[in-house]
Every structure is written in C-alpha cells, then in structure tokens.
Amino acid sequence: xxxxxxxxxxxxxNRRRSxxxxxxxxxxxxxxxxxxxxxxxxxxGLQTGFVQHAGHLQIQHRDYFLFGNGNPAAxxxxxxxxxxxLVEHDPVLKPMLKVATPTLSLGGIAGNYAAGVSRxxxxxxxxxxxxxxxxxxxxxxxPIVFKPMRLTGTAPDAAVIGTGVARVLQLCGPxxxxxxPTPHVEQASGADLPGDIxxxxxxxxAQRAPRQATTIELLAANAHGAPNVARLxxxxxxxxxxxxxxxxxxxxxxxxxxxxxxxxxxxxATAVVLQLAHTSQIPAARARLEQLLAQHxxxxxxxxxxxxxxxxxxxxxxxxxxxxFGFIALLIGVIVLFTVSNTMSMAVVERTVxxxxxxxxxxxxxxxxxxxVIEGLLLGLAGSIxxxxxxxxxxxxxxxxxxxxxxxxNVEPVPLTVRVWGEYTMILSTLLGLxxxxxxxxxxxxRRAARLEIVDALRHV
Amino acid sequence: xxxxxxxxxxxxYRLGQVDVPALTDIGFEIRAQRFTVxxxxxxxxxxxxxxxxxxxxxxxxxxxxxxxxxxxxxxDDALSDFxxxxxxxxxxxxxxxxxxxxFENVEYPLLLARVPAAARRERVxxxxxxxxxxxxxxxxxxxxxxxxxxxxxxxxxxxxRPTLVLADEPTANLDSHTGEAIIALMRxxxxxxxxxxxxxxxxxxxxxxxxxxxxxRDGAITAIERRDGVMA
Numbered sequence: 272x273x274x275x276x277x278x279x280x281x282x283x284x285n286r287r288r289s290x291x292x293x294x295x296x297x298x299x300x301x302x303x304x305x306x307x308x309x310x311x312x313x314x315x316g317l318q319t320g321f322v323q324h325a326g327h328l329q330i331q332h333r334d335y336f337l338f339g340n341g342n343p344a345a346x347x348x349x350x351x352x353x354x355x356x357l358v359e360h361d362p363v364l365k366p367m368l369k370v371a372t373p374t375l376s377l378g379g380i381a382g383n384y385a386a387g388v389s390r391x392x393x394x395x396x397x398x399x400x401x402x403x404x405x406x407x408x409x410x411x412x413x414p415i416v417f418k419p420m421r422l423t424g425t426a427p428d429a430a431v432i433g434t435g436v437a438r439v440l441q442l443c444g445p446x447x448x449x450x451x452p453t454p455h456v457e458q459a460s461g462a463d464l465p466g467d468i469x470x471x472x473x474x475x476x477a478q479r480a481p482r483q484a485t486t487i488e489l490l491a492a493n494a495h496g497a498p499n500v501a502r503l504x505x506x507x508x509x510x511x512x513x514x515x516x517x518x519x520x521x522x523x524x525x526x527x528x529x530x531x532x533x534x535x536x537x538x539x540a541t542a543v544v545l546q547l548a549h550t551s552q553i554p555a556a557r558a559r560l561e562q563l564l565a566q567h568x569x570x571x572x573x574x575x576x577x578x579x580x581x582x583x584x585x586x587x588x589x590x591x592x593x594x595x596f597g598f599i600a601l602l603i604g605v606i607v608l609f610t611v612s613n614t615m616s617m618a619v620v621e622r623t624v625x626x627x628x629x630x631x632x633x634x635x636x637x638x639x640x641x642x643x644v645i646e647g648l649l650l651g652l653a654g655s656i657x658x659x660x661x662x663x664x665x666x667x668x669x670x671x672x673x674x675x676x677x678x679x680x681n682v683e684p685v686p687l688t689v690r691v692w693g694e695y696t697m698i699l700s701t702l703l704g705l706x707x708x709x710x711x712x713x714x715x716x717x718r719r720a721a722r723l724e725i726v727d728a729l730r731h732v
Numbered sequence: 733x734x735x736x737x738x739x740x741x742x743x744x745y746r747l748g749q750v751d752v753p754a755l756t757d758i759g760f761e762i763r764a765q766r767f768t769v770x771x772x773x774x775x776x777x778x779x780x781x782x783x784x785x786x787x788x789x790x791x792x793x794x795x796x797x798x799x800x801x802x803x804x805x806x807x808d809d810a811l812s813d814f815x816x817x818x819x820x821x822x823x824x825x826x827x828x829x830x831x832x833x834x835f836e837n838v839e840y841p842l843l844l845a846r847v848p849a850a851a852r853r854e855r856v857x858x859x860x861x862x863x864x865x866x867x868x869x870x871x872x873x874x875x876x877x878x879x880x881x882x883x884x885x886x887x888x889x890x891x892x893r894p895t896l897v898l899a900d901e902p903t904a905n906l907d908s909h910t911g912e913a914i915i916a917l918m919r920x921x922x923x924x925x926x927x928x929x930x931x932x933x934x935x936x937x938x939x940x941x942x943x944x945x946x947x948x949r950d951g952a953i954t955a956i957e958r959r960d961g962v963m964a
Binding site: 283726 | 788
C-alpha cells in the first residue's frame with residue numbers, strides 16, 4: 272500500500288503532539304538557517320572586501336608571497352605591462368575579467384622631519400582608476416555604497432596614510448584626524464631633517480612646491496639596495512581597522528612608487544591583480560593564466576595565487592564559522608533526534624492494537640517499520656519546511672530592521688544582514704539533513720513496533 | 733473437504749516464572765465452507781486456538797494446516813502474505829483503523845493484496861453494499877455506531893476473498909439486537925461467498941447458527957458437534 276497518506280493522517284491524529292514536535296523542529300531549522308545565513312554573510316562579506324582590494328587572482332614572482340616582504344623590489348615583474356595586455360586581450364579571459372592592474376609593494380621609513388618623527392611603513396603603489404573600478408565589485412549584492420579611493424584625482428606625489436601613521440608622524444592636526452591624541456614631547460623643527468636625507472631629497476625639493484604641513488619623506492631601498500627618498504604630500508589619513516596596518520600603511524600612486532623603488536631603471540610591479548566577474552570563475556581563469564604564462568613567459572618564475580591563499584585569515588575565519596555552524600547543527604540535530612524519537616515512541620505505544628491489527632490482516636513487519644519511518648520523515652520534512660519559511664521571514668525582518676554591527680577589522684559599521692534567501696544549498700542541506708535525522712530517529716521506535724508479537728499487540732490495553 | 737487441520741497442537745504462556753498451558757494436544761478438522769463456532773467459557777483457550785488458526789501466533793507443538801498449507805513452514809513474511817490473501821479477521825473490538833474511512837478500511841486488505849485500483853473500488857462498493865453501508869463509505873469509524881463498525885470490519889475481512897474468515901467474539905461488544913443482526917449478516921454472506929467462517933463465542937445465538945461447534949474447556953476439546961452428529 273501507499274503508506275504516505277496513512278502516515279500523514281496518523282500524524283494529524285494527535286495534533287497537539289505533532290504540532291509541538293513540528294515547532295521544535297521549526298525552531299531548530301530556523302536557528303540553523305539564521306546562523307548559517309549570518310555566517311554565509313560574513314564569508315561573502317570578507318570575500319567581497321578582499322576581492323575589492325586585492326582581486327581574485329594575483330600574478331606574482333614565484334617567491335614573492337613567501338620572501339617578498341623583506342625586499343619587494345627584488346621580486347618585481349618587469350613584463351607586467353605585457354602581462355596586463357595579454358590578459359585583457361585573451362579571448363578566454365576577457366569575458367571573465369573585470370580589472371587587470373599592476374601594484375607595487377614596498378617597505379621603508381616615513382618621516383615628518385619637521386616634527387622630528389619617523390617610523391617604518393609598508394607602502395603600496397596603485398593605479399587609482401583601476402582600484403576604484405575594483406572597489407565597485409559587489410557580486411553578492413551587499414547594501415554598501417561605493418567610496419572612491421582618497422587618492423582619486425590627486426597629484427602624482429600624493430599619498431594616503433593610516434591614522435596610526437598620521438598619529439606617529441604628528442600629522443593629525445593638518446589632516447584633521449579626529450580622536451588623535453598628540454604626545455607630550457618637545458616639538459622638533461624642520462632643521463632636524465638629517466643631512467643625508469636632505470641630500471637624497473634635495474633634487475626633488477628643488478623641483479617641487481615648497482614643503483607643506485602635510486609633507487612627508489618616504490625613504491625606501493631601491494632595487495639595488497641603495498636608499499632613495501620621495502617627498503610626498505599626504506592628502507588624507509584613513510583608518511584601516513586593524514591597528515597594526517593602521518600604524519604602517521602608506522598608499523601612493525603607482526608611478527610614484529615605481530620612481531621611488533626603481534628610479535631610472537626599468538620599472539616593475541610586484542603583482543598583477545586580476546578581478547573577475549564572479550568568484551566561481553577562479554579555477555577556469557587560473558588554469559588559463561597558467562597556460563598563458565607558460566606559453567608567453569616561459570623563462571620567468573611567475574605564479575598565480577588566489578585571494579584565499581593571499582589572505583590566510585579568510586580561510587581561518589570561514590573555518591571558524593564553519594566549525595561553529597557545524598556544532599550548532601549537530602546540537603540541533605541531536606535535539607531533533609530525541610524529540611522525534613520520543614514522539615514516535617509515544618505513537619507506537621498508543622497504536623499498539625492498530626499495529627497488531629495491521630499485522631494480522633497481512634502487513635509485513637517491514638511495512639510497519641516503513642509506516643513509522645515515513646511518519647518520522649514527514650514530521651521532519653514538515654518541520655524543516657516550516658523552519659525554512661520561518662527563517663526566510665526572520666531573515667527578511669532582520670535585514671530590514673536597519674541593524675548594523677562592527678566586524679573585526681572594519682572602520683565603519685556594516686548592515687547586519689542574514690543571507691538565507693538564495694542560499695539554496697544551505698536550505699536544501701538543512702531540509703534534507705533534518706528530515707533524515709527525523710527519519711533516523713523514527714527508525715528505532717519503528718523497529719520496536721515491527722517486532723511486536725501480533726497477539727500481544729492485539730491484547731494491549 | 734477440510735479448510736483447517738489441527739494436529740496435536742499445544743500452546744503455553746509464561747506467567748511470571750510459571751508456564752501456563754493454554755492448549756493441550758488439540759487435534760480436529762474444520763470443514764470448508766461451514767459456519768464453525770469454537771465455544772467455551774472465558775479462559776478456555778478459544779481465542780488462543782483462533783490465533784493459531786489465523787497464523788498470528790505459533791503453536792509450541794503440533795501443526796496447523798490451512799487449505800493443506802502448514803503454517804509453521806512459512807517464515808514471517810510468507811505468513812503475513814498468506815494471511816493477507818487467505819484469511820480474514822473480525823475482532824471483538826472491531827479494530828478499524830481510525831484514520832481511514834469505512835471505504836478505506838475495507839480497501840486496505842486489497843491494497844496489501846495489490847489488487848488494481850478499479851477492481852479494488854468495485855469490490856469495496858460491492859462489500860459495503862452487501863453490509864448495508866454504501867451510504868457510509870466516507871465516514872470515519874468514530875462516525876459510525878458499534879454495529880456499523882462491525883459491519884465495516886466484516887466487509888474488510890471479506891475484501892480479499894479469503895477462504896477462511898475468523899471472528900473472535902464478534903458480538904461481544906454489541907447489544908443483543910445488533911449482535912443478532914450481525915450474525916445473520918455473516919451467515920448470509922458466508923453462504924453467498926462460500927467462505928469458511930470460524931467464530932469464537934459463548935453467545936448462544938451464535939452457537940445456534942453454527943454448522944459445527946467445537947467445545948473447549950481448560951485448553952482441551954470436550955466435544956465437536958456437527959449437524960450430522962457428535963464426533964467427540
């Protein structure tokens with residue numbers, strides 16, 4: 272017989288008990304989906320942030336990722352223009368590609384010698400127009416407003432620094448940085464600019480506008496290890512969210528960075544950053560890039576790295592949320608297991624005479640087992656569907672409540688959103704998972720029901 | 733022709749630490765297409781004997797043969813299939829499935845026997861008509877009186893055209909008027925369908941309708957009455 276209608280009607284017999292079980296399952300499914308949606312949101316938010324700032328893929332010197340921090344200039348790619356050109360015109364990559372842009376990383380010492388202060392910094396030279404295009408990537412539809420880089424439309428010698436750098440270099444006043452305390456030390460004068468630095472910067476000084484209150488000197492080693500200095504005009508101090516970064520970051524135009532590091536030599540880039548239309552295109556794009564690099568630059572030690580490799584914290588955070596999600600799902604699974612098992616055990620006791628009757632008129636033991644397992648599965652399915660609907664409603668309410676939060680590493684609050692709608696894999700997994708758990712939990716009572724002796728069952732009071 | 737043969741059948745139950753004999757060395761035959769009553773006082777072993785004949789319990793000793801088939805030779809699934817095809821049950825408490833309508837209750841054994849839908853519907857209508865409940869087909873058991881429920885149970889027992897119908901005190905929970913009507917109905921149907929009916933009952937009205945009566949006391953047969961005389 273088709274046991275489905277019979278199982279469904281049996282569930283409707285004790286409406287209150289079935290409703291209680293369904294409610295427990297609904298709350299469980301909703302909890303899993305809401306947390307999963309929140310974790311998913313964080314995952315995609317992080318991904319969006321990384322992709323907006325550093326692209327999906329980067330072509331680098333083979334050893335730059337591991338050893339380049341010490342001396343970025345030594346791991347430059349001389350043919351970066353050809354690579355960008357090749358990538359932009361490749362028929363396979365072109366449909367996937369949003370942006371291909373070079374970057375140059377450098378390390379050095381930034382000094383405000385007028386105040387007699389300096390500190391070590393890490394710098395990045397970027398093509399501002401490309402970076403602005405990259406920051407408009409929002410494949411997951413986050414409610415974020417595009418903000419162009421502060422370097423946009425600035426002079427070639429402009430720089431943007433972290434607020435920590437501004438604080439140490441005592442530029443908070445001229446840059447109008449809020450909440451920036453000043454140290455209680457004696458102020459130095461511009462005469463404190465060391466002679467050797469002054470000499471290195473002399474030529475540049477002669478050609479440029481007079482020193483302003485926001486001028487800094489950036490000392491960096493060039494490709495040969497010799498020091499070089501660039502005088503930069505800081506146009507803004509931008510908080511970075513992470514103090515270590517905030518205390519060290521200096522951003523400048525790509526050409527200015529190249530001039531500082533390579534001077535009159537062949538200018539290079541430390542990476543060619545590629546942003547794709549969709550993250551799912553990474554494997555295909557990477558395979559094609561490796562093919563192109565092997566074909567057109569056979570002698571060069573180049574490699575292709577994805578955003579997850581470049582940002583190990585991404586994998587750690589995603590892994591952490593995955594573990595918490597798994598733990599919550601496991602707990603809820605166990606609760607569902609016992610709830611459904613208890614409900615089905617009570618049903619078996621109550622329907623013992625019916626079990627005997629069904630067996631007497633010819634239903635096999637397996638049929639009894641199937642009947643109760645189907646009832647469990649139906650309970651699981653109904654509870655999960657109710658949970659999915661409740662989660663969708665709750666997610667909608669949360670997403671429209673105007674809540675915000677400050678994720679670690681962020682400088683501005685972001686909207687608190689829960690991503691359930693559209694996460695079909697998560698919804699389907701939760702639905703099937705909880706249904707399966709309910710089916711499994713019904714199995715033991717079903718087995719007990721099937722093993723009843725018919726005459727004992729018929730005599731049951 | 734024998735519908736049922738019992739050969740040295742014994743059955744005992746365990747009550748705490750004690751084995752209580754329910755049936756001892758039962759041996760008799762039930763004639764096919766007859767109305768046979770197992771009669772005896774409460775606790776005499778009627779229901780136990782009926783359970784063994786119906787294949788819902790197994791004897792500790794001896795054999796039960798239905799239409800020549802030794803039930804002990806069948807495993808649990810085969811015995812279930814055998815019951816579905818060959819044996820109909822009518823219970824004292826009707827034992828209808830409360831979530832199924834009268835129609836569906838009668839239809840259920842036909843589903844187990846995998847009868848095609850059209851034939852199933854026709855058979856159910858025919859049976860409900862035969863028991864006078866054609867207009868109650870859509871009613872749930874709790875929307876029927878005791879007599880009506882028992883009529884549905886009779887229809888259900890006959891649905892798969894079993895060769896043997898077993899009824900355990902079918903009138904015990906009915907008033908005398910309804911009980912008599914039910915007995916008359918079963919008698920009529922038994923004749924019409926040429927089925928073998930076996931009852932357990934101590935109701936004199938049922939006994940009066942019997943072709944054969946098997947008297948049991950303390951787990952043993954004391955007498956077998958046939959229309960053509962007393963055998964034992």
